[in-house]
Amino acid sequence: MNIAVLALQGAFIEHERMLSALGVTATELRRKSDLKTPFDGLIIPGGESTVQGKLLRELELLDPIRRRIENGLPVFGTCAGLLLLAKAIRNDNRSYLATMDIVAVRNAYGRQLGSFYHEGSFRGLGRLPMTFIRAPYIDSVSDGVEILAECGGKIVAARQGNQLVTAFHPELNRDLSVHAYFADMVRAHQAVRC
Ligand code: GLN
Numbered sequence: 001m002n003i004a005v006l007a008l009q010g011a012f013i014e015h016e017r018m019l020s021a022l023g024v025t026a027t028e029l030r031r032k033s034d035l036k037t038p039f040d041g042l043i044i045p046g047g048e049s050t051v052q053g054k055l056l057r058e059l060e061l062l063d064p065i066r067r068r069i070e071n072g073l074p075v076f077g078t079c080a081g082l083l084l085l086a087k088a089i090r091n092d093n094r095s096y097l098a099t100m101d102i103v104a105v106r107n108a109y110g111r112q113l114g115s116f117y118h119e120g121s122f123r124g125l126g127r128l129p130m131t132f133i134r135a136p137y138i139d140s141v142s143d144g145v146e147i148l149a150e151c152g153g154k155i156v157a158a159r160q161g162n163q164l165v166t167a168f169h170p171e172l173n174r175d176l177s178v179h180a181y182f183a184d185m186v187r188a189h190q191a192v193r194c
Helices: 012-021 032-036 049-058 062-070 080-085 177-193
Strands: 002-006 025-029 041-044 075-078 086-089 100-105 115-122 126-133 137-141 146-151 154-160 163-166
Touching: 002 012, 002 177, 012 025, 012 041, 012 177, 025 032, 041 062, 041 080, 041 177, 049 062, 049 080, 075 080, 075 177, 080 086, 080 100, 080 163, 100 154, 100 163, 115 146, 126 146, 126 177, 163 177
Parallel strands: 002 025, 002 041, 041 075, 075 163, 086 100
Antiparallel strands: 100 137, 115 126, 137 154, 146 154, 154 163
């Protein structure tokens, strides 16, 4: 199994470390020609959604990645990655990949509570460390979206088919369980394809 990590900006190296700790091969996706290397899943890291979105467009990666996700490629977006996958952002009129039926709120916790740590329960995985950095949350989800975690009454992790998002950064803690959960999604998708 080979999981690509979008490596244009943000915390991509941290995701690669998590995958390597799980014994999963990671490849960096930086340019259009990297799409020729087969990969079974994709991680979109945290960082700055506006910068990543602009680069995705300029590098002509946005449409091909969107098509792959629509065709079932398992994808995991953290923080800015969640914003890139959201169909709509309530306080921003931009949208990017727009493949997941969620409405997100950008920089949702405001300046005062820009970054914080929380331990909360994640459906099926128990209690997890959750590090939030100028994080979004999910304001609403459509039918077919499973809510996986909430923090202070706000949705902070969700799944729709092969798309997984977290508003927090599991790659910044030692706990590998969210990455293992995603690796299982990728494995299950491979099994269906064979
Ligand atoms: N606030 C950032 C954005 O709007 C996301 C922050 C993050 O990824 N840690 O893209």
